[in-house]
Amino acid sequence: MSGKTLYDKIWDAHLVHEAEDGTSLLYIDRHLVHEVTSPQAFEGLRMAGRTVRAPDKTIAVPDHNVPTTLDRANAATMTEDSRIQVEALDKNAKDFGIHYYPVSDVRQGIVHIVGPEQGWTLPGMTVVCGDSHTATHGAFGALAHGIGTSEVEHVLATQTLIQSKSKNMKVEITGKLSPGVTAKDITLSVIGATGTAGGTGYVIEYCGEAIRDLSMEGRMTVCNMAIEGGARAGLIAPDEKTFEYVKGRPHAPKGAQWEAAMDWWKTLYSDDDAHWDKVVTIKGEDIAPVVTWGTSPEDVLPITAAVPAADSFQGGKVGAAQRSLDYMGLKPGTPLNEIEIDTVFIGSCTNGRIEDLRAAAAILKGKKIKVKRAMVVPGSGLVRAQAEEEGLADIFTEAGFEWRLAGCSMCLAMNPDQLSPGERCAATSNRNFEGRQGRGGRTHLMSPAMAAAAAVTGKLTDVREMM
Amino acid sequence: MEKFDKLTGVAAPMPLYNIDTDMIIPKQFLKTIKRSGLGVNLFDEMRYDDQGNEIPDFVLNKPAYRDAKIIVAGDNFGCGSSREHAPWALLDFGIRCVISTSFADIFYNNCFKNGILPIVLPQEDVDKLMDDAERGSNAVLTVDLEEQVITGPDGGTVRFDIDPWRKHCLLNGLDDIGLTLEKGAAIDSFEDQAAQARPWV
Numbered sequence: 001m002s003g004k005t006l007y008d009k010i011w012d013a014h015l016v017h018e019a020e021d022g023t024s025l026l027y028i029d030r031h032l033v034h035e036v037t038s039p040q041a042f043e044g045l046r047m048a049g050r051t052v053r054a055p056d057k058t059i060a061v062p063d064h065n066v067p068t069t070l071d072r073a074n075a076a077t078m079t080e081d082s083r084i085q086v087e088a089l090d091k092n093a094k095d096f097g098i099h100y101y102p103v104s105d106v107r108q109g110i111v112h113i114v115g116p117e118q119g120w121t122l123p124g125m126t127v128v129c130g131d132s133h134t135a136t137h138g139a140f141g142a143l144a145h146g147i148g149t150s151e152v153e154h155v156l157a158t159q160t161l162i163q164s165k166s167k168n169m170k171v172e173i174t175g176k177l178s179p180g181v182t183a184k185d186i187t188l189s190v191i192g193a194t195g196t197a198g199g200t201g202y203v204i205e206y207c208g209e210a211i212r213d214l215s216m217e218g219r220m221t222v223c224n225m226a227i228e229g230g231a232r233a234g235l236i237a238p239d240e241k242t243f244e245y246v247k248g249r250p251h252a253p254k255g256a257q258w259e260a261a262m263d264w265w266k267t268l269y270s271d272d273d274a275h276w277d278k279v280v281t282i283k284g285e286d287i288a289p290v291v292t293w294g295t296s297p298e299d300v301l302p303i304t305a306a307v308p309a310a311d312s313f314q315g316g317k318v319g320a321a322q323r324s325l326d327y328m329g330l331k332p333g334t335p336l337n338e339i340e341i342d343t344v345f346i347g348s349c350t351n352g353r354i355e356d357l358r359a360a361a362a363i364l365k366g367k368k369i370k371v372k373r374a375m376v377v378p379g380s381g382l383v384r385a386q387a388e389e390e391g392l393a394d395i396f397t398e399a400g401f402e403w404r405l406a407g408c409s410m411c412l413a414m415n416p417d418q419l420s421p422g423e424r425c426a427a428t429s430n431r432n433f434e435g436r437q438g439r440g441g442r443t444h445l446m447s448p449a450m451a452a453a454a455a456v457t458g459k460l461t462d463v464r465e466m467m
Numbered sequence: 468m469e470k471f472d473k474l475t476g477v478a479a480p481m482p483l484y485n486i487d488t489d490m491i492i493p494k495q496f497l498k499t500i501k502r503s504g505l506g507v508n509l510f511d512e513m514r515y516d517d518q519g520n521e522i523p524d525f526v527l528n529k530p531a532y533r534d535a536k537i538i539v540a541g542d543n544f545g546c547g548s549s550r551e552h553a554p555w556a557l558l559d560f561g562i563r564c565v566i567s568t569s570f571a572d573i574f575y576n577n578c579f580k581n582g583i584l585p586i587v588l589p590q591e592d593v594d595k596l597m598d599d600a601e602r603g604s605n606a607v608l609t610v611d612l613e614e615q616v617i618t619g620p621d622g623g624t625v626r627f628d629i630d631p632w633r634k635h636c637l638l639n640g641l642d643d644i645g646l647t648l649e650k651g652a653a654i655d656s657f658e659d660q661a662a663q664a665r666p667w668v
Contacts, residue, residue: 013665016657017650023632025650027657029668037550039500048644053654057668065498081498088500125668132549132573146573148551149502150580150643158647160654164630196485197543197569230546232572253667261667296485316541320484412548414494421517433489433547435512 003271005168006237007203010143010268014126016160026163029125030142031155032111033060033098035089036414037130041153042092051096053159058098059120062086063110064414066103068377068404073104082415096156109380109406112136112349116220117380119249123238123265128155133349133430135226139219140246141238141268143203146227166232167277169202170270173210175284180464182289182359183218184351184428184447186210187225189287192300194280199231202278205270206236210284216245217355224350225430228297237269289463291336292432292445294324299432303450303462307334327434328442329422336460339444343425344374344455345437346448347404348411351428352379354386356448361392363452363466369400370458371426375417376401377409399455413438426454469582470640474563475609476536479526480600486540487547488574492556505552506559527560531603537610539593539600540567544585545574554581564610566617568593579633582640584612586627596625612638 004012017025031054038060045051052058065082066072075083086103093100101108107118112133115121121137127144128134130152137144147161155161171190191198204226206219214222219236226234243262246252253261288302299321301308309332310322325332330339346352346360357376376396378384384406387393393403410417411429419425419441428451432443444460453461496508514525521528527535538544538557544567545553554577557565565578566586578585588596599619600606609618612634617625636643647654661668 017653019632021630021632023630025647025653027654027661036497040502040551043500050644079498085498085500122667124665130549130551132547146549148549148554148573148577148580150551150577154644154647157644158654159658160647162643162647196546197571200543200569200572227573230543230571257667261665264665296487298485316482316484319482320541323483412494414497431487431489431547433487435493436489439493439512439517 002275003273005270005274006141006205006235006268007143007168008274010124010126011165013124022164024163024165025160026126028128028155028159028161029057030115030120030127031058032115032127032129032134033058033152034064034111034129034131035062035085036064037149038092038152039085039088040149041156042096044153045156050157052098052156055097057159058156059115060089060093060098061101061108061111061114062089062103064408064412066407067416068407068409069416070405072405077416106381106385109383110349110352110408112224113352113379113383116140117249117382119246119252122246122252122261123242124268128161132227133224135234136220136224136349138223138226138234139216139236140242141235143233143235145233166203167201168275169199169204169231169278169280170276171204171206172208172279172281173206173284174208174281175210176213177210177284177287180289180449180467181287182447182449183214183221185287185290187222188290188292188297188300188445189282190280191225191229191297192290193282194229196228196296196298197230199226199229202231203233203235204229204231206234211236212239215355216241217353220353221350225297228430238265289447289450291450291460293328293330293336294321295327295432295434296320296324297430297432297445299324301336303336303460305336307332307336337462339460340424341426341454341459342372342423343419344369344371344451345410345425345427345429346375346451347377347379347409348429349379350430351448352377352383354383356428357383357387357392360448360452361395363449363463364399364456365395367399367456369455371455374401374455375404375410377404378406380406410437412436426451426460468640468642471563471582471584471612471637473609473611474536475607477532477534477604478537478539478596478600478606478608479532479535480597481526481538481540482597484541485543485546488545488550488553489547491545491553492550497550497552502555503559505556506561509556509560534561536561537564537566537608538562539596540565542568544570546571549573551577554578554583558583566593566596579637580643582637584610584637588625588627592625
């Protein structure tokens with residue numbers, strides 16, 4: 001009998017019930033909740049006269065709708081429907097007695113940044129949220145994935161989820177990364193290699209020297225976009241870096257419980273003889289700083305490349321690529337580093353952590369932006385405070401960036417931060433879909449350092465030229 | 468949840484790859500706190516221009532497809548955001564079945580919670596059904612869940628696979644939460660054991 005993968009181990013430790021056909025009931029350790037995908041779930045509970053089974057394992061924070069401007073305490077900065085959603089979360093959190101970080105709390109921020117920051121996310125846990133980027137928490141060796149609102153209601157009522165087991169995929173990034181190449185370049189390059197449906201039906205475990213070398217922030221960036229590759233979840237086995245990050249956080253175990261937790265956490269790795277249904281190996285040194293050119297996260301190329309022709313693809317992708325080129329207003333053959341940018345957005349659950357802000361500030365120090373507008377949106381109030389303490393905020397504002405309050409902001413434009421039709425944006429977020437950042441808006445995804453470089457030159461730029 | 472047993476209706480062809488949930492229901496419509504009423508905004512940015520006028524070329528605006536109940540789609544339908552507003556919008560428009568070579572995981576799960584049947588078929592079968600769907604108002608398909616068969620306008624049939632449990636729930640319109648709560652004793656006992664094994668959780 002072969003050994004177990006990390007996914008197998010976490011799965012087995014959370015199995016409540018397994019039917020003959022493999023349909024399983026999985027226990028959920030942490031349920032994160034935000035304002036957009038939860039109102040109908042709470043309403044469903046009320047209508048059925050049900051309660052939240054484990055309010056102490058349920059954590060809510062508003063992030064998608066909230067304005068990120070400094071005047072957001074003024075209710076008039078929100079549209080009425082946004083305000084209703086945030087107020088509904090305020091009320092639901094209070095009525096059902098769940099942990100809550102309201103907009104006025106300095107710890108408020110993007111749910112996937114707040115969870116790890118507060119020590120809610122721990123190795124070996126099962127973590128769900130009504131948000132596809134829940135995959136982020138996999139960086140801790142937690143099985144974490146997005147769910148729909150019906151499933152949110154199911155978890156609220158039962159603290160379990162009906163699941164069928166996914167297959168195991170290993171994505172190994174060997175060797176070292178070159179200077180200027182970051183976690184974002186890894187995760188985009190993997191999607192470029194496997195496609196947006198390449199991970200469908202799988203849970204991915206990322207491993208290899210280049211992954212081990214990443215900080216926890218970088219690992220969160222990698223796992224965050226596992227969903228963009230179609231995978232149910234992304235995982236990285238916990239190690240000393242993980243334990244170091246977790247230790248001392250408000251909701252991390254302490255004393256004897258810490259010791260007991262460590263004993264278990266240290267067993268959370270894939271056995272040498274574990275079975276993998278699919279293996280993808282990429283050499284770290286082959287990864288370049290990349291950008292997306294199209295409207296799917298799989299439309300990834302090194303910054304040194306040119307816009308591709310639609311007919312360089314095959315099958316249904318030819319039509320999709322042509323549609324992307326038309327939408328993005330790009331001509332095949334144009335060098336990517338000649339594409340002019342209007343706007344720069346640094347933030348999101350993909351790249352809104354302190355290390356991301358440090359990387360961008362390192363490029364921006366002493367320079368001015370050449371784009372029409374640029375904004376930095378820290379992932380949480382605590383990231384913002386730390387960046388101010390480290391002097392990063394001054395570097396951003398002196399360069400011409402707007403220094404915002406925490407929220408999802410322009411990643412999905414459900415709040416006032418949006419692109420206008422035709423406006424072209426260098427973004428550190430996770431989706432370049434049509435209209436994602438505002439109707440007609442054109443998004444190029446990249447790392448924080450690459451976005452900073454684009455801000456300085458006014459066009460897509462190879463950050464290595466500025467290092 | 469409404470039962471799904473047998474569905475006969477017009478199938479609309481949407482051969483585009485990677486139709487994401489932002490396309491299905493753009494973010495500005497996620498601010499509702501209800502599940503209903505999203506059908507008018509289904510595929511909003513593909514369906515209407517900046518002034519809110521219908522774009523005549525868009526498939527669901529064409530007379531033949533305005534009452535479509537089925538979509539035949541390109542690869543990886545429903546990718547991106549986990550928003551259940553996507554199946555809610557499809558359902559509210561009247562779509563009860565989507566056929567593709569592949570679906571994104573979360574969207575696929577969300578469909579079953581809302582009485583929508585997502586059918587995965589090999590490329591050649593999707594191609595054939597896409598051809599059928601191109602026939603406009605003659606593009607009537609019948610989807611029989613019990614028999615797991617799709618019948619085309621010319622009488623040709625395509626078989627499909629589906630997880631037996633999900634089939635059972637769709638056929639009977641079963642509520643997941645009610646079924647899980649029946650396993651309350653198993654959840655209680657799991658929690659007791661977990662509290663011993665992992666008291667820090």
